[in-house]
Amino acid sequence: MKRRDFLESLAIGGLGLLVAPRALWAEDGEGGSALFAVPTNTGITGSVVVLGGGMAGTTLAKYLRLWGGTGVSVTLVEKEATYTSNIMSNKVLTGQLTLPDLVYRYDVLANHYGVSLVRGEVVGIDTGARRLSLADGSSIAWDRLVVAPGLEFDLMPGMSSASQYDTLVPHAWKAGPQTQLLRNQLLALAGGTRTGDVVMTIPKAPYRCPPGPYERACVVADWLRRNSVPGKLIVLDANPDIIVEKANFAAAFAGGSGFTVDYRPGSTVTRIDPDTRTVEYTDATGAHSIAAGVLNPIPPQRAPKLLADAGLYDPAAGERSAPVSVLSYESTRVPGVHVVGDASSTTQPKAGHIGNQQGKTCADAILRALQGKAPDPAPVTNSACFTPITATTATWLSAVYQYSPETGKMAVPSFHNGGTPIAATGPSAGNYEDMLVWFETLMSDTFG
Ligand SMILES: Cc1cc2nc3c(=O)[nH]c(=O)nc-3n(C[C@H](O)[C@H](O)[C@H](O)COP(=O)(O)OP(=O)(O)OC[C@H]3O[C@@H](n4cnc5c(N)ncnc54)[C@H](O)[C@@H]3O)c2cc1C
CATH class of the missing domain: 3.50.50.60 (FAD/NAD(P)-binding domain)
Structure with a gap:
């Protein structure tokens, strides 16, 4: 697949990146970007609580509403007021970007898609009582929970404190x-x-x-x-x-x-x-x-201790992230609780682009479950990776993953791209320009 074909494919819906880059959007009457409306007539009803508004959790919350409609109530619990993107943060080290350039807000998620935001740090997941405990002493009950808190970091040997x-x-x-x-x-x-x-x-x-x-x-x-x-x-x-x-x-x-x-x-x-x-x-x-x-x-790095305490993974068994079914991202340990993004254990890379894709796969599976249906039996995800090498050049790598019924895992399918499942190119200025388009597209699809 050529680089430009791939970028175009990101804008075509499905599990791809649904929107075109902001620069390509039609302007609405007020000079803002046109957004897809939350439908009112899907007939789907239900209630979902999402822990963590990063690449995976925010995408999931948005698409639960966008695909599920106004009958699906979604609450996102996030400890920070805004999100700072890890992606592109290496460019802050070189002075090409500043941290404020990488800040994303939850305004569109709340005001346009109608996701209820709760600002707070979750300190406990009680899977028996189906409640989240927050650091301020409050708690939130759930019918169906999605956990998307990213990762925690070990201390290096010799260190005494984080x-x-x-x-x-x-x-x-x-x-x-x-x-x-x-x-x-x-x-x-x-x-x-x-x-x-x-x-x-x-x-x-x-x-x-x-x-x-x-x-x-x-x-x-x-x-x-x-x-x-x-x-x-x-x-x-x-x-x-x-x-x-x-x-x-x-x-x-x-x-x-x-x-x-x-x-x-x-x-x-x-x-x-x-x-x-x-x-x-x-x-x-x-x-x-x-x-x-x-x-x-x-x-x-490992999934937060909170997840181990809730039985979503078992450090004593050598696990460092939460095992899930990749058809639905439902925990294989705790029914009714899903884990997406870096905290989940799959064969796909721990990456923001994959977190976005997992969020959509999980949203689709939950919406099907709310209608008494089984998840899509053949999900496909993709990962694109642009890597800056210098201040003006980047490399490009893409892989597509498809569910394998034989292994129960996401595998790189041998038929993709005429038998070449992974495409990569060396450093070039063209890749660098496309990287900026890819990044804006991914972040617009997640936070816009
Ligand atoms: C330097 C660098 C470069 C990268 N470049 C790329 C790249 O080019 N392409 C790519 O695809 N990926 C890239 N990544 C990886 C990408 O950033 C992560 O894989 C992605 O952010 C994971 O998404 P997530 O939703 O699982 O977690 P996160 O994005 O970390 O989001 C987790 C969210 O949960 C919240 N949270 C955590 N715990 C709690 C709690 N207890 N209560 C309430 N809220 C909580 C956090 O505040 C956060 O907002 C890069 C990472 C780094 C460090």
């Missing part, structure tokens, strides 16, 4: 103040108030956004070179090799885009000292230690 990520060694794997802190630390290197190399660590897969750390390595190394910052970028990868788009990233790391990255695969971090920014690690050649100018440890 607050050390906020003040000393930001992971910045959730966009927000840590992203700005990491940007400031890089600026300190450029200004000479810090010296040394930049060291980034990558956890063993699966983690959120498989190409994300390699993308960050490229744009930071490109930024260091363009700004003549002394010091190099060292990447300590716990994986035995680059786990995605290997040819593209290996070429970039070796100098193909004008910068180099000191990439050290098979590196297991044994201890970090946040105060001295020292990282100790082992690889096939033995034990090593580096004192970094800037240390960016990307920690191992």
Whole structure:
């Protein structure tokens, strides 16, 4: 599939991205963008509570109303007033974007689609009583619950508190103040108030956004070179090799885009000292230690503890996210509770684009269930990934997943694209332009 064909396919409905990019929308009489109306005549009735207004939960809440109509009451419980996109947040590190550029609001969801918003942090999920407990002491009852809270981060060995990520060694794997802190630390290197190399660590897969750390390595190394910052970028990868788009990233790391990255695969971090920014690690050649100018440890990630406490996954069994049926995203442990996005365990990548797709698959399955019907027996999802390599170029990767009745999993179908299920292209300025269109389309489909 050619890149432009793919972008067009995103705008055609189904589980694709339903809307065209904002720039392409017809203007309505008041100068705003035309939005699809919530139908009043579907005959579907029901009530759904959604925990978490990120890429998966917001999409799900919107499409429950858009496809289900006014008879489906939807309540979204979200702890933050606005959402800050992780996608594109690596560009904040290089100064090409600021955090406010990545902020999305829930106004359209509430005012146009009629989703009831509850601002609050969920601290307990009582699956027996079917109630959520909130930090302010209130509670919310549910008929059907969808859980979409994203991920939590482990402490790296040697760390004593998660607050050390906020003040000393930001992971910045959730966009927000840590992203700005990491940007400031890089600026300190450029200004000479810090010296040394930049060291980034990558956890063993699966983690959120498989190409994300390699993308960050490229744009930071490109930024260091363009700004003549002394010091190099060292990447300590716990994986035995680059786990995605290997040819593209290996070429970039070796100098193909004008910068180099000191990439050290098979590196297991044994201890970090946040105060001295020292990282100790082992690889096939033995034990090593580096004192970094800037240390960016990307920690191992798991579904929030809240879900484990509710029996949605079992850490004692080695699970780190919630098992679900990918026909409906209903928990295989707790009937009537669905889990979408990064907190669910599937064969699809933990990615915002996939979260959007899972939100739609789950919304469709819930609406069918409210009508006494079984879920779609053959769901299809797609994932597109544009990865900035430099300030002006990006690579592109796409995969389509289809339900396999044999395995019960989402698999890359062999028939897609004439037998080539995954399409990828190397860095180019054209990909970079298309990346901006893709991002705006995805975020408009989710929050617009
Ligand atoms: C640097 C970086 C780059 C990335 N680039 C891409 C990319 O190019 N393409 C791509 O597809 N993906 C990308 N991703 C991955 C993507 O951001 C995530 O996969 C996606 O955000 C997951 O969506 P989610 O809805 O599961 O979780 P989130 O988007 O994290 O949303 C979870 C929401 O739940 C809320 N919440 C959590 N707990 C509670 C609670 N107890 N009570 C109330 N609310 C709660 C949170 O406040 C949040 O709003 C990137 C990630 C990073 C870090």
